[in-house]
Amino acid sequence: MTDVEKLLSSCLFEVDNATNTKRLDDIKVAVLGKNGKLTEMLKSLRHMPEEERKTAGAEINAAKSDILKRIEAKAITLEILEMEKKLASEFLDVSMPARVRPSGSIHPLTKVAEEVADILSQYGFVFAEGPEIESEYYNFTALNIPDHHPARTMHDTFYLNYPADSNEGRKLLRTHTSPVQIRAMLANNKPPFRYFSIGRVYRSDYDATHTPMFNQIEGLMVGEGVSFAHLKYLMTDFLKKFFGVPKLTLRLRPSFFPFTEPSTEIDINYEVKNGRIAFGTGDKWLEVAGGGVVHPNVLRSGNVDPSKYQGFAFGFGLERLASLKYGISDLRGYFESDDRWRDAFGFNYVTK
Secondary structure (H helix, E strand, C coil): CCHHHHHHHHHHHHHHCCCCHHHHHHHHHHHHCCCCHHHHHHHHHHHCCHHHHHHHHHHHHHHHHHHHHHHHHHHHHHHHHHHHHHHHHCCCCCCCCCCCCCCCCECHHHHHHHHHHHHHHHCCCEECCCCCEEEHHHHCHHHCCCCCCHHHCCCCCCECCCCCECCCECEEECCCCCHHHHHHHHHCCCCCEEEEEEEEEECCCCECCECCEEEEEEEEEEECCCCHHHHHHHHHHHHHHHHCCCCCCEEEEEEEECCEEEEEEEEEEEEEECCEEEECCCCEEEEEEEEEEECHHHHHHCCCCCCCCEEEEEEEEHHHHHHHHHCCCCHHHHHCCCHHHHHHHCECCCCC
16 A cells, blocks of 8 residues: 555545544645645655656545545535534524613703704704814903903813913813804804804813813894893793793892893792692792893904994803703713613603
8 A cells, every 4th residue: 555545544534533624624734734744745746757756646636636525525514513513502582582772862961952952043043163172362351251350260260281372362171152152253243143052161160060061052142222121031931942831930130240231140930849840830949041231342352333233142051951851960970971870861762
């Protein structure tokens, strides 16, 4: 028996007795691989005389063909056996209910922002936005906030390590959305116009009712003959629609904001029923917004003539509106990405 016949007999025996496809692959590599036994025999042919080389080459190629056929046939058999074993071990009961997949939900702030935008657009207000990284000029000076105002201190404002601009001052994270008023007026300083903005603002504060980042809603209306009475009507009608109550009483308390004069805090009446706040009834009061008549200096900063045009502005905290409407007591939950909180207060797409 030649060496080729011995190798062929041994290889076929191992193939027939292979119990898995991995073992079959190992046999194939050991015999027919780059450094396999049969491959080495083919390489040695170059050292043989021509006549011997022809005979030996034919024998080796015939053995190679027999081995490949036997491996392919065995591979089919093993694959069928492995599939049957897998099917037997991976039993699936098609009558069982499907696994529940967690679904996303609409965040309360997103829902309330859409509600507010929808209501304000009914009055002709157009959405406007501005940068969250602002300058001292737009965030303070243009809004009639003096240099000595406490809001400018590091205790309230996040200043950035940017070089100060000679005209606009230091860079900071905006502390309110009011700079959008100035940018909107400068972009279109031909009244009448009505703008509102919704966006993130930043202040150095953190507890159950304050967060270092929160969202504000800002509104501005400028035109001829615009008065405080227009502000009162708009706020009354807006809050009735937002809270879904046909009757609502507003209380306007005198206040002070550098960018409005006169200024007011806006309260609405409520009472507690069954542990929940009910708006539009009762004799208790809850603050929900601030506003006032736009200060002439603010109009001048927006290139609007205060002797011809007047305006009013108002502002809400988005989280505060959401908390009051949907009974959310801790503002920190809005930003902590807790699935339990989301499940409790989130909204699905049907109820959007």
